[in-house]
Amino acid sequence: MKITATIITFNEGENIRAACESVAWADEILVVDSESTDATRDIANDLGARVLINSWPGFSKQKQFAVDAAANDWIFSLDADERISPELQSSIDELRETEESQLADGYRVSRRAFYMGRWIKGGGWYPDYQLRLFNRRRGHWGDRVIHESVVMDKGGRVMTLHGDLLHYSMRDPDHHRRMIEERYAPLGAEQMLKEGKRTSTLQMTIAGPLAFVRSFILKGGFRDGRAGLRIAKLAAHHASLKHSLLHRLQNRN
Structure with a gap:
């Protein structure tokens, strides 16, 4: 081998x-x-x-x-x-x-x-x-x-x-936020559009809070203390931004 x-x-x-x-x-x-x-x-x-x-x-x-x-x-x-x-x-x-x-x-x-x-x-x-x-x-x-x-x-x-x-991808929360805003959210929105997915005003509103609950509570992020809380907050930011960018893309197309 x-x-x-x-x-x-x-x-x-x-x-x-x-x-x-x-x-x-x-x-x-x-x-x-x-x-x-x-x-x-x-x-x-x-x-x-x-x-x-x-x-x-x-x-x-x-x-x-x-x-x-x-x-x-x-x-x-x-x-x-x-x-x-x-x-x-x-x-x-x-x-x-x-x-x-x-x-x-x-x-x-x-x-x-x-x-x-x-x-x-x-x-x-x-x-x-x-x-x-x-x-x-x-x-x-x-x-x-x-x-x-x-x-x-x-x-x-x-x-x-x-x-x-x-x-060792995320050095600190600031680096994490930059990665979300410069890479993950834009590419995630592009992938969703490619898959034929659409978003709405309601989805843009609730995507962030749902992502926070999923990360911090349902998936046990609270067990990681301050780091888990930071991750959950940035997961919410990621979800909100991704849906906002998808909304722009779908309206442009």
């Missing part, structure tokens, strides 16, 4: 070293960079990664570009702000010694997010399963605009690996 670890990047100079070191075990590390203006490519090259440059086509398409360019059929897709835990590393090591006929077609992993210096367990943030290790002959990246995921062929067998993928 030979594995290519793929990482897509844009100005990830602060993250790329740790990301590459996290997958140093891979038979190939492939970094697909969308024309970074910092030292991302130089750092990746110095660490032995194969680096390709591809103009930004969107998350799913960029990740699929990396899959298609990989030297091996087995792919582990890692985001630049993610790291592999020792437990997950051990699970992957065991898989690599397994007979091909005994392997599933894809493997999902639990993702552990860190926020305000702590592991977030509530609010729907954990275990946040992600299908990240897969055979490209049996799966591919879907076409979602945001929250992209691997789609397995019909009949593809998926199993779960032991150990977490560690996620």
Whole structure:
């Protein structure tokens, strides 16, 4: 079982070293960079990664570009702000010694997010399963605009690996808010429109409060204390903004 670890990047100079070191075990590390203006490519090259440059086509398409360019059929897709835990590393090591006929077609992993210096367990943030290790002959990246995921062929067998993928995406609430306003809400509205969804004045009004209740109460965000409260408030902001942007898009179209 030979594995290519793929990482897509844009100005990830602060993250790329740790990301590459996290997958140093891979038979190939492939970094697909969308024309970074910092030292991302130089750092990746110095660490032995194969680096390709591809103009930004969107998350799913960029990740699929990396899959298609990989030297091996087995792919582990890692985001630049993610790291592999020792437990997950051990699970992957065991898989690599397994007979091909005994392997599933894809493997999902639990993702552990860190926020305000702590592991977030509530609010729907954990275990946040992600299908990240897969055979490209049996799966591919879907076409979602945001929250992209691997789609397995019909009949593809998926199993779960032991150990977490560690996620360090949100540095603080201000960074979280910027990500919502600059990426998640606009792309989320675009995805909803693509799926034929519509919103209304009523939905725009209640989306925020409902998101807060879902995150903080129904999904246990209160167990994470101040961090859980911050996350719930920003979930409300995200939902309200996404519906507002969707309303503009649907009226424009």
